[in-house]
Amino acid sequence: MNRLTKYLLRETHHQTIERQKEIDKLQSAIKYLWINVSIYILITIIEYWLSIIGNSQALKADALNNLSGVISTGVLIFGLWEATNVNDDDIIGKQLPTKSVRSKDTLQLSRFRLETVFTLVTSFIILLISLQIIITGIIGLFHLEDKSSPNLMSALGAGIATVMMFGEFYINRHYGKKIGNASLMAASKDSLGDVVTSLGTTITVLISFFLNLAWLDGAVSVLIGGFILWQGLQIFQESTLNLADYVDPKLESQLKAEVEQFKKVHKVVDLRSRYNGNLLIVDIFIMVDPKATAMEIYHTNEKIERKLHKDFDVFDVTVTIIPDPDDLKK
Template identity: 40%
Template sequence: MNEFDEHRRQETIAWHERQQQELKKLKGAQRHLWLNVAAYLTISVIEFYLAVVGHSQTLRADAFNNLSGIIASVLLLVGIHIARDIDDDDLMGRPLPEESQHSGQRLQLTRFHYETVFTMITGLVMIVIAISVIYGGVQSLMSHAEQEIPKPITLVGAGIATVIMLGVWWMNKRGGRRLQSAALVAAAQDSLSDAVTSVGTMVAIGGAMLFKVEWLDGVASMVVGLFILSAGVKIFRESSLNLADYFDPKLEDQFRAAVGDFPAVNEVLELKAHYNGNVVTVDTTIAVDAHMEVQDSYRLSEDIEGTLRRKFGIVDTSVMVVPTEKN
């Protein structure tokens, strides 16, 4: 059992290293999201004030859009906090099994699901806000008394929002790639959508002022709402697929091919990959020679796990060995 105990020790060390790497990434994502909150709060206050003073429905819609950014960032911060704030021996206050350290490791991977859960809620909030903005635009078009040509000061608000949001988008995109954070990737998509809507807001306000078209402001606010809706649906769809245990079949085929390349593997009977937040684990069942010794099958399983970790960054691979007669 010395070899087995040594393997368990090495596996535990590797798991703790990987765990700390993921927690470090989450901490980095938190810092980015706090900057997002500050940026969105600044823009929302400026745009709300100038929308009231300058009588612009479009700028008001853009302010609501940026308000959704505050809500989204706060929700993501809550999810990341939960993912980081769970002790090694419990999950949301519930104890993990002590009799199996490996089982405990797999259960602890579920902590990273919280980032995905709150990312999905973020998408849902964006959808609700988008519907509200579109509804407000429709009401504005139907009520001629509420239609006004925006004042020039509203262009300043839209311009400030555009510049700040482009900076936030670049920061989130860069941080999301570097940290491999689903939360920051979602935030980057949201902030890019916000930057585009701010540009659209400037164009709409400028057009309404230039051509003296009162209804253009209301139409533009509906377009802004559609942009918010599109981004929210995309975020909600991707995160819900993640939680529903969907995994790209093409990537699974690559994992399957890597396992099948081992000469001792007669056939890869089953293979299923799982997302745990941003962490990937794999369960696979392989067919081997019925006369293979237990020690050899154990070493084969370890070699498969090591290969998938090196080639694809898979944190944990569970291998079930089924004996079969080779034709």
């Protein structure tokens, strides 16, 4: 078996292993996201019921916030399921040809992007719910004559939600770090925000009850809506940048500097990077000595790929060779 064949087999084996690792991560994330959905549903029911009994607009806003968590997490689970459904013969209902130029492994990279697509969809859901909370809260502030202060049942509901949401935050953060999954880490940020809003709701209801400030409950519900709106915009921005093939310029500068350290590389002409889901793909154009042998270039390519994978967790590196014109003149 010649060296080229060994190289191609090794590359295929490496990428297959990395793809399967990513699939395993996403499938693990789905299990933990189902826990999220269960907790969100329970909290939503408790808070909404006690908001009616306790007469609290802020608690009702927090319940709708958690309802947005149920919807957005459910949508994300569907997206992750589609992304990991390797044996399916279609993508989102679009039938795949029986004979395709692209292999199943290459098609899987496209499926990984579905995680980002459905995360973007969840941002729209969050934005719509936040606007509804803000509008309802503002309307309530103009009708304070018919509104009384919330009672302690509302504080109980918000307190229960705070404790449960903290548990969800811990699960998402712990296992998100453990398996290195962006969806769970994003969910942990969302959960932490929910802890803050539920704790804020608890404090608001108690102050409103003891000081008889009916307007405070409505004002805080508007603030909660604003906080949810900000979260939705953050998720929208991150997902959109990912789909637009945006990669942190600092990271790209580090990648370029790393490649230029190799003796055989005269200059990095261009570097293009993008994400497929959580996987970083890099295309590099380098100048080398035009008199370098194919074997020398081959070894340089291998070293670049191994280095970027080890130091930056780059999934795939494509190196394009350009002969240095200055050396051609010599």
